[in-house]
Every structure is written in C-alpha cells, then in structure tokens.
Amino acid sequence: MKRNSRLSLALHTLSHMAGDPARTQTSADIAAHAGTNPVVVRRVLGRLREAGLLSSEKGHAGGWRLAREPQNITLADVYLALDERLVATSDEENPPSCSVEHALQKRVTGVLQEVEESLVKKLGETSIADVCHTDHH
Amino acid sequence: MKRNSRLSLALHTLSHMAGDPARTQTSADIAAHAGTNPVVVRRVLGRLREAGLLSSEKGHAGGWRLAREPQNITLADVYLALDERLVATSDEENPPSCSVEHALQKRVTGVLQEVEESLVKKLGETSIADVCHTDHH
DNA sequence: AGTCTTGTAACTGGCGCAGTTACTAGACTA
DNA sequence: TAGTCTAGTAACTGCGCCAGTTACAAGACT
Numbered sequence: 241m242k243r244n245s246r247l248s249l250a251l252h253t254l255s256h257m258a259g260d261p262a263r264t265q266t267s268a269d270i271a272a273h274a275g276t277n278p279v280v281v282r283r284v285l286g287r288l289r290e291a292g293l294l295s296s297e298k299g300h301a302g303g304w305r306l307a308r309e310p311q312n313i314t315l316a317d318v319y320l321a322l323d324e325r326l327v328a329t330s331d332e333e334n335p336p337s338c339s340v341e342h343a344l345q346k347r348v349t350g351v352l353q354e355v356e357e358s359l360v361k362k363l364g365e366t367s368i369a370d371v372c373h374t375d376h377h
Numbered sequence: 378m379k380r381n382s383r384l385s386l387a388l389h390t391l392s393h394m395a396g397d398p399a400r401t402q403t404s405a406d407i408a409a410h411a412g413t414n415p416v417v418v419r420r421v422l423g424r425l426r427e428a429g430l431l432s433s434e435k436g437h438a439g440g441w442r443l444a445r446e447p448q449n450i451t452l453a454d455v456y457l458a459l460d461e462r463l464v465a466t467s468d469e470e471n472p473p474s475c476s477v478e479h480a481l482q483k484r485v486t487g488v489l490q491e492v493e494e495s496l497v498k499k500l501g502e503t504s505i506a507d508v509c510h511t512d513h514h
Numbered sequence: 515a516g517t518c519t520t521g522t523a524a525c526t527g528g529c530g531c532a533g534t535t536a537c538t539a540g541a542c543t544a
Numbered sequence: 545t546a547g548t549c550t551a552g553t554a555a556c557t558g559c560g561c562c563a564g565t566t567a568c569a570a571g572a573c574t
Binding site: 247 | 380381382384385388389392393410452462463464465466478481482484485486488489492495496499500503507508509
C-alpha cells in the first residue's frame with residue numbers, strides 16, 4: 241500500500257464487516273485480510289472507535305464490531321474520523337510581506353477550503369452499505 | 378509550508394501573475410513572494426509549463442508568463458498538471474486472497490475514483506481569474 | 515566577454531507513516 | 545488461581561516523499 245492507505249484500509253475493513261455485522265473480528269483477522277499488521281489495524285480502527293463508528297472489546301472473544309448500522313456510516317464520517325484534510329492547507333506561519341499578498345493568500349486558502357467542504361459533502365452521499373452492495377447493480 | 382505545498386504555491390503564483398499578465402516574472406521574484414526557493418519554484422512551474430499553462434524564457438529579461446488568459450485556467454488544470462491524485466489509491470499489488478475480497482477491493486477503489494472525478498469536476502468550476510477577483514464582491 | 519535567466523542533477527534533512535517488537539491492561543476460561 | 549486471548553500503547557526502524565540547497569550547463573540578451 242502506498243497512498244491513502246489509512247482511508248483505504250478503513251473503507252475496506254468497514255465494508256467487510258458490514259457483510260456480517262454480528263460477528264466480532266480480531267485485529268489479527270482483519271490484518272490478515274488486508275495484508276498488513278494487527279498494530280496498524282488497531283491504530284487506524286482506534287480512530288474510527290473514537291468517532292463512534294466502531295466498538296472494541298478486550299479479552300477472550302473480544303475484537304471489533306460496527307457501532308452503527310452500515311447505512312448510517314458515510315464515507316464522510318470515515319474521512320473526518322481519520323482527520324485527513326486532503327485539500328486544505330495548514331500554513332500557520334508566512335508573514336505576509338504586503339497586505340495585497342495577504343489578501344491573495346486568504347483567497348487561495350478560502351477557495352481550497354470550499355473545495356474541501358465540497359469533497360466532504362460528496363463523501364457524505366455514500367454510505368458503507370452502498371459500497372458493500374454495489375456488486376449486483 | 379507543509380501540506381499541499383505544490384498546489385498552494387502554484388495557485389498563489391498563478392493568481393499573482395493574473396493580476397499583471399503582461400509582466401514576466403523571474404523564479405527569484407516568485408520565490409521571494411512565496412517565501413521559498415527559486416529552484417523549487419522552477420520545479421513546480423515546470424509542470425505547469427508542460428501542461429501549457431505557463432511559458433518560460435531563458436536569458437536576459439527572461440522569466441515566466443501566463444500562456445493562457447486567467448479565465449481559461451481552471452483549478453482542475455492546475456491540479457491535473459501537478460499530477461496530485463489526492464483521493465485515488467495506487468495499489469498495484471495485493472494478491473486478492475479470495476475472489477470475494479477482490480470484488481470488494483475493486484468496489485472500494487471504484488468509489489474512491491468516483492470521488493476523485495467529482496473533485497476534479499468541482500475544481501473545473503473555478504478559474505484563476507475567479508480566485509484573483511474574489512476580493513471585491 | 516559578461517550577465518542574466520531557465521533547466522537539471524545531486525545531495526541533505528525533516529516529516530509522515532507502515533511495520534515491528536515488546537510490553538501492560540482487561541476479560542474470559544478452566 | 546493460573547492461563548490465554550484480546551485490545552491498547554510506547555518505542556524504535558526503515559522507507560519514501562519532498563522542500564531546500566548547491567552547483568553547474570545551456571541559452572539569450574547587452
């Protein structure tokens with residue numbers, strides 16, 4: 241895996257779990273499916289748990305389970321849970337040489353933020369259930 | 378600068394040049410404006426030149442200039458020129474353990490590609506001229 | 515010839531992140 | 545109680561991407 245690996249892993253795992261929501265899956269199982277490491281899985285899925293998309297339990301017969309119904313988990317939920325912010329810039333420095341430059345800077349970041357919002361909106365239109373059931377169309 | 382620095386630099390520079398399209402700017406000038414290095418500027422702007430958005434000339438009084446009118450350069454042109462591909466994944470490996478997993482994998486990447494296309498479409502709706510003139514609205 | 519510019523190659527350093535190891539903390543089982 | 549199975553987490557490694565930098569070649573004007 242290379243680019244957007246966290247988002248890809250999260251989507252893959254959630255879609256997989258949506259196929260059999262009752263069953264709890266261990267991070268080892270998930271890692272084997274995704275071709276990666278249990279610790280990596282727990283790191284990524286931990287974010288999703290914090291966002292209320294998944295629940296996890298320790299101990300014997302523990303593991304991971306969906307905390308909501310698949311149709312109530314949108315791609316936007318996942319995206320925001322992972323704190324990706326693909327488009328928006330994070331500057332926080334740049335002493336603007338002149339006020340004209342400063343205004344331009346603000347306009348550019350403003351446009352990028354609009355694009356980011358548009359992206360999130362688009363992601364909100366698709367649920368995990370949609371991803372899971374797109375096969376027979 | 379940190380995230381999306383290339384896109385941010387490109388947009389900033391193009392918008393700046395759109396304000397005075399007749400004037401040629403050296404990479405040193407642009408770098409000073411953007412608070413970065415001339416070589417970095419030439420690297421990023423070189424991509425835009427390959428895409429036909431800018432032209433450059435060597436030698437005395439050389440430099441960079443817009444190759445099109447600002448209203449004919451969209452954010453999508455810039456995005457694609459930089460070969461960003463923010464959303465889409467680049468796998469190219471992953472022996473799919475079973476065919477079900479393979480189908481799921483294809484569905485996830487398919488959805489992400491749709492999102493990517495949607496992003497490009499959205500970017501195509503805004504031109505550099507739009508970015509440049511958003512101040513007095 | 516001298517100067518100014520782009521174009522590029524090569525190297526460095528930092529940052530992010532997957533991968534790994536090793537451990538702790540719960541939760542169940544026998 | 546002891547054993548085991550799990551998540552949770554800290555710490556470290558290694559790789560890849562990229563801005564920054566230095567250095568130099570190539571072209572264009574004076």
